[in-house]
Structures are given as structure tokens and as C-alpha cells.
Amino acid sequence: MDPANPTCPLNPDWSANPTMQLTPVVKNGSKVLLAEGRIDAGLPDRLKAALAANPDVEEIWLRSPGGDARAGNAAGRVIRANFGLVTRIPSGWACFSACNFVFMGGQPRVIDPGGLFIVHMFTRTGDRGAIDYSVAMGTDATKELIGDIEQDAALLASEDNDFLIRMGVSRKLLTEVMYQQKALANAEDKSTRRCLTQAEVKTYNVANNNGNQ
Template sequence: MHAIRSRPKLARLLAGVLALATLGAATDMDPINPTCPLNPNWSTNPTMKLTVEKRGGMKVMLAEGRVDAGLPDRLSTALKANPDVSEIWLRSPGGDARAGNAAGRVIRSFPGLGTRIPSGWACFSACNFVFMGGQPRVIEPGGEFIVHMFTSTGDRAAIDESVALGIDATTELIGDVEQDSALLASEDNAFLIKMGVSRKLLTDVMYRQKAVKGSGPDKSTRRCLTLDEALKYGVTYAVE
């Protein structure tokens, strides 16, 4: 009888242990990028998928996946077809930097259109600039706005080809990358000013991150802003 009576108590104990284990897994931090979760919740869609849904009595557009070169045009078309969308909710690992800037400008061209990073979702890299197009902009507690040092090319094939052609071709590619990176930095700076975000986000945070993992003790390549930092730099506004 004693064993039978103890089963409910044991079941409750096991449920509590499981809940604690689940909570711990959900909040595990990345040892290489200690300000960020180990597994950010960004979509694996190879191109950003735009889905219009009703959420909480309002019409929103879910924007999930990689920021690709065709996004600005698709986004403009989708918003014109759905003029009653009030917010865009973002979940993305980034992608094409210039397409991110262009998509942000598309969003800003629709007055009053807000952007949101919902709790548990992550917006990284080029997604940052899509998000900045919103007015207002909201990062919910538990939402992740993740920044890093931008580079102008992710074209691995071009790098491999230049290396195969020899030192002259590689040197030329490096020069092109450096020149284009400087131009992109200027474009980013102008974009932030236009969107009402402090340019110190670039100088004090983004450009202080390493583009590739270093060999020293600090191997981090990305940074998750705290809500206080996001408010400080004008990235977001206080949640209603």
C-alpha cells in the first residue's frame, strides 16, 4: 500500500525535474557567443517566406527565413496586396546585407507599419536592417536582436576561384572586398540615421565584433543586445 500511495508524489517529482530540465535547455547560452542563446530560433527557409495571418485581433505578416536579393520586391508586392497588415514579425538568420537595407526602406515607405521580434524568435545580421524599417519597432522580452561585423561578400566560390588563380587574383579580390565593405559601412551609417537609430550601434557594437572566429580567448563573432541596449541605441521602443 505504501508503494501505491507514493506513486502520485513520485510522478509530481519527476514532472518537476523534467520541467526544470526543459527550462534549462531553453535558456542554454552559447559558450562561444556568451551573450546569445546556444540555438537561436531563426528560420532555415533558404529565402524569406512571407505569410499573412490574424494574430490577437490584428493582421500581421510573418517574415521567416534568409534575406535574399529578391526580398525587397516580394515584400513590396505582398504589402501592397495586404494594406491592412499592421506589423511584420521577423525570424531570420540574415543574408544579403544590401537586400536587408532595401527591405527596411520598403517597410518605411508604408507609414505606421511596425516591426516586431516576438519572444523566442531571433533576428540576425541583415535581418537587423529589415527590422529597423519599422515604425514602431518592438523587441519582446525573450526576442533576440543579434548583431555582428558585416562583410561585403559571402561568395565562397569567388574566394576559392581567386585563390586557385594565384596571389594576384587573390590580392585583387581582397582589394575589391575592402572597397565594397567601406561602401557598405557608409550605406549602413546613412540607413541608421534615416531610420532614427543611433550610429553608435555601428561604431560601439557591430564593428567591434569579429568577422571570423579568432584564435585568442575571445572567439565570439556575434552579440545579442540586451533590451536596455536596444532602447539606448534607438533600435526599439519600450513594450506597451
């Protein structure tokens, strides 16, 4: 296990692909779309095209380290528009951050035993270059950047809340789990992510089917 994030393994299998690859394959007689890699702004359009080209896809299997939060929400809505399309996190695979919202578009949703649904508190302060530049420019520039970050974070939180409602997931997932994590590690608490248990994914209606489908 990861000593900094004790609910999670040290090296989650969330794919090293720099952008999410969408690969149709046949598994156990059913057509499955493997969705593996980082979520980028172009994913919703690629996903829509892949599903149009493969209308017989029954499930989407996900492993991803996350990426573009709004693209994750949009990709989740693409999946929900194909009602009845299953999303699955297979055993050993990990779905982190923006991937959570892609997964929640499924109906139904399955997390196999050993599959990892990993959450964190999103942060809008990842652009260190912009932060360093604003500090160098002086107090007014820093205040302006902080204001922009706060506004965008509030908008994204509202969008996430609306998304969970539409997908039938408990909003308590945000308040009781995601927003309780540290956005950035500090000397006292280095944990920045949390792996949900099988009981928790059912409590918050993240997974609404068993792993035997």
C-alpha cells in the same frame, strides 16, 4: 547559452526557411505579416507585393538568420515607405545580421522581452571559392580580389551608416557594437555575434516602443 557567443543562446530561433516566407495572419484581432527565413535579393519586391495585397497589415513579425545585406536595407526602406507599420521581434524569435536592417524600417519598432536582436561584424570574405582561386592564380589576382573586397566593404559600411541615420537609429550601434565584433572566429576569440539587451536596444533607439503594444 552559446559558449562561443556568451550573450546569445546556443540555438537562436531564426527560422530554417531557405528564403523569407511572408504569411499574413490575424493575431489578437490585428492583421500581422509573419516574415520568416533567409533574406534573398528578391525579398524587397516580394515584401512590396505582400503589403500591397494586404493593406490592412499593422505589424511585421520577424525571425531570420540574415542573408543579403543590401536586400535587407532595401526591404527596410519598403517598410519605412509604409509609415506607421510596426516591426516586432516576438519573444523567443531571433533577428540576425541583414534582418536587423529590415526590422529598423519599422515605425514604431518593438522587441518583446525574450526577443533577440543579434548583431555581428559583416564580412565580404565569405566566398571561399573565389579566395582560393585567386590565391592559386598568384599574387596579382589576390591583390585584385582584396582590393575589390575592401572597396565593397567600405561602400556597404557607408550605406549602413546612411540607413541608420534615415531610420532614426544611433550610429553608435555600428561603432560601439557591430564593428566591435569579430568578423571571423579565431583561436583566441570565437565570438562572432552579440545579442543586445533590452537596455541596449533602447539606448541605441533600435526599439522605440515597449513590448506591450
